[in-house]
Amino acid sequence: MACPFLRDPIDIGAQIVRKTIRTKRLFKDRQNPLSFSEEYINERYHFSSHCIVYLADLLTPSLRNDTLRSYPLTVMQTLCIGLHFFACGEFMHAVGDAENLSKSTVCRAIRRVYLALARILPDFVKFPGHCSQQEVKDSFYRIAGLPNVIGVVDCTHIPIKVPSGPEASDYTNQRSFHSINVQMVCDSQxxxxxxxxxxxxxxNDFHILQKSTLYHQFQQGIFDGWLVADNEYPCLPFMMTPYLNPKPGAESCFNEALYETRACIKTTFTTLRARFGCLKGLRVSPQSACDIIVACMVLHNVAIIRKEAPPCFSWMPRNKPEPVYCDHQDGTAIRDSIAAQLFASCSQVL
Known part of the structure; x- marks a missing residue:
């Protein structure tokens, strides 16, 4: 006899059977991001497949997804979403369309990648470099004969969207667009x-340097060498800058040698913008922009260390900025001494 409280005992029985023998959900497997030609991979991510595999291994502890709720993105898929965003600089929904993923999934993946890269910054960005201080000096000396140089310092502006809140005006630079002013030091490579x-x-540039740990380390005499800079900075005992109005001979020779030595920082800026299209304009909050910039710096060093093919770019004209600070007397004395030593061999150096 059927139970008076059940409308259809057969349906109830079928429900019990379905709960007992639950069918496993099937998810469509996403394609391998590296299952394309090397040319396509380089064009899409601005890195070779070998370097991407290296990065995936390096970042696996941070990018691994242990959820069992659904079919998660693999480490490789997450990394490639981030690299695609860094390379193209498109809106996140455009990256999502290209990867056949939702905008929210893409946003989470990109954030995980740039935070993972920021965490390994100390492993890839070290002063004065990954080799000995003397090797750094020798490498700079071979450029134009300037001795004792262990780094070139300069700043570059990375455009960002207009920040919200009362601090928006703080991000407006002298060229009237909103940006992060990023200070970098590079070696001869x-x-x-x-x-x-x-x-x-x-x-301004010199204020950033004054507030940096590096500046105070130089003041404390931790490093035995000099930085090279342009006239946005004063000439200091540990930082050489060009003569403002060089006289023919030693001073002119010094300036030319310094310009040649400084060229590597301009090349670095240009290479960064060519490899990472996102740096041409970040449509995120200032804090996220800073994290993304740091991630790109780490990736840049990975590319240099692993000898990745440089991106194509056009050379920018050399601009000589107007001076904004007075030189330090001890700094100018050191500069005069170097110039006098260079004068004797000026024709051989330049």
């Missing part, structure tokens, strides 16, 4: 050895 990526665009 364009390897970034120090970075400050946290200052609004309105902050």
């Amino acid at each position: 364009c390897l970034i050895t120090n970075i400050e990526a946290k200052w609004p665009g309105s902050v």
Whole structure:
């Protein structure tokens, strides 16, 4: 006899059977991001497949997804989403369309990648470099004969969207667009050895240097060498800058040698913008922009260390900025001494 409280005992029985023998959900397997030609991979991610595999192994502890709720993105898929965003600089929904993923999934993946890269910054960005200090000096000396140089310092502005809130004006730079003013130091091989990526665009270059740990380390005499800079900075005992109005002979020779030595930082800036299209304009909050910038610096050094093919770019004209600070007397004395030594061999050096 059927139970009076059940409308259809047969249906109830079928429900019990279905719960007992639950069918496993099937998810469509996403394609392997590296299952394309090497040319396509380089064009899409601006890295070779071998380097991408290296990065995936390096970042696996941070990018591994242990969820069992659904079919998660693999480490390789997550990494390639991030690399695609860094390379193209498109809106995140455009990256999602290209990867056949939702915008929310893409946003989470990109954030995981740039935070994972930021965590390994100390492993890849070291001052004065990954080799000995003397090797760094020798490498710079071979460029134009300037002795004792262990780094070239300069700043570059990375455009960002207009920030919200009352601090928006702080990010407006002298060219009237919103930016992060990023300080970098590089060696003769364009390897970034120090970075400050946290200052609004309105902050001037020398102020950023003065507030940096690197500046105080030089003041304390921790490093036995000099930085090279342009006239946005004063001439200091540990930082050489060009003569403002060089006289023919030693001073002119010094300036030319310094310009040649400084060229590596301009090459570094140009290479960064060519490899990482996102740096041409970040449509995220200032804090996220700073994290993304740091991630790109780490990837840049990985590319240099692993000898990745450089991206194509056009050379930028050399601009001589107007001086904004007075030189330090001890710094000018050191500069005069170097110039006098260079004068005797000026014709051989330049």
